[in-house]
Amino acid sequence: MITKTLQLEPRNWVASHADYLYAYAIARINDEEQAKDLVQETFLAALQKVDKFEGKSSERTWLTAILKYKIIDVYRKKSSGLIVNADVQRAEQEQSDFFEPEYGHWTKENAPMSFGIDDHDPLINKEFNSILQKCMQKLPALWLSIFTMKHMDDQSTDIICSELKVTQANFWVIIHRTKLNLRACLQKNWI
Amino acid sequence: MGTLKKIQNNCHKATFLIEKKLIGKITLREKIELKIHLFGCGICRTYQKQTVKISQMVRQLFSDSANSEKQLDDTFKKDMQHRIEDELDKN
Numbered sequence: 001m002i003t004k005t006l007q008l009e010p011r012n013w014v015a016s017h018a019d020y021l022y023a024y025a026i027a028r029i030n031d032e033e034q035a036k037d038l039v040q041e042t043f044l045a046a047l048q049k050v051d052k053f054e055g056k057s058s059e060r061t062w063l064t065a066i067l068k069y070k071i072i073d074v075y076r077k078k079s080s081g082l083i084v085n086a087d088v089q090r091a092e093q094e095q096s097d098f099f100e101p102e103y104g105h106w107t108k109e110n111a112p113m114s115f116g117i118d119d120h121d122p123l124i125n126k127e128f129n130s131i132l133q134k135c136m137q138k139l140p141a142l143w144l145s146i147f148t149m150k151h152m153d154d155q156s157t158d159i160i161c162s163e164l165k166v167t168q169a170n171f172w173v174i175i176h177r178t179k180l181n182l183r184a185c186l187q188k189n190w191i
Numbered sequence: 192m193g194t195l196k197k198i199q200n201n202c203h204k205a206t207f208l209i210e211k212k213l214i215g216k217i218t219l220r221e222k223i224e225l226k227i228h229l230f231g232c233g234i235c236r237t238y239q240k241q242t243v244k245i246s247q248m249v250r251q252l253f254s255d256s257a258n259s260e261k262q263l264d265d266t267f268k269k270d271m272q273h274r275i276e277d278e279l280d281k282n
Contacts, residue, residue, distance in 0.1 A: 010275055011279070014275065018263050023259050023261050027257040047279070099203040103201055104203030106235075112234055132249065132252060157214075172210070173207075176207045179206075179242050
């Protein structure tokens with residue numbers, strides 16, 4: 001017990017890791033109040049587990065893993081329940097006329113066209129980021145959760161599916177639908 | 192309608208395969224189907240270019256926000272510090 005606690009220094013956690021964990025959380029849930037709460041909960045949960053720390057990873061990695069678990073919990077809560085069905089339905093509705101029903105060809109009105117994205121260097125385009133963020137916020141919670149886990153943490157498909165309780169087949173349908181809506185939203189709102 | 196025609200016209204399936212290929216794996220058969228489709232479909236070629244770029248931008252956006260300078264305010268930190276110390280002193 002004594003040697004183990006020597007490796008963790010809870011009295012320095014706030015000074016050493018609070019800002020890091022906060023930035024980590026906010027990047028993934030985009031809600032300052034909730035991010036704050038998660039950091040606090042992470043520290044409190046970590047205190048309860050101090051004697052389970054094996055010293056195999058750094059203190060920061062260990063705390064981040066606890067936070068990560070809490071973030072997935074938030075995703076899970078956001079993407080279950082009644083409101084969810086409505087927001088998925090709305091998003092599916094948006095793309096219902098993208099393709100001809102019979103053979104699946106793009107409809108004339110919704111066919112992708114060249115827009116600013118093709119010739120701008122996106123990596124330096126600040127304005128683009130705000131449009132991108134707005135379009136992402138319009139996605140249903142479940143879609144955004146899956147999309148974030150995949151693109152931010154390169155989480156494996158198996159893990160995402162088991163954490164968020166979706167089938168593999170459904171996972172790919174969601175990835176596809178997410179991209180269709182996101183791309184259309186960008187084309188529509190590009191200045 | 193023959194199989195080939197079906198492949199050539201099915202942009203819904205082609206875009207699905209584009210997405211699946213981008214972050215996962217598609218079968219050899221699917222690869223060939225996609226190739227045939229893209230060969231004849233300029234719209235999906237545009238789609239493919241754009242969706243690849245969107246993925247890059249999303250990843251960039253995420254890594255920017257992860258490296259952001261966003262910081263917690265001092266009052267909140269002080270409160271947290273107290274709570275941690277209270278917990279520690281309980282034991």
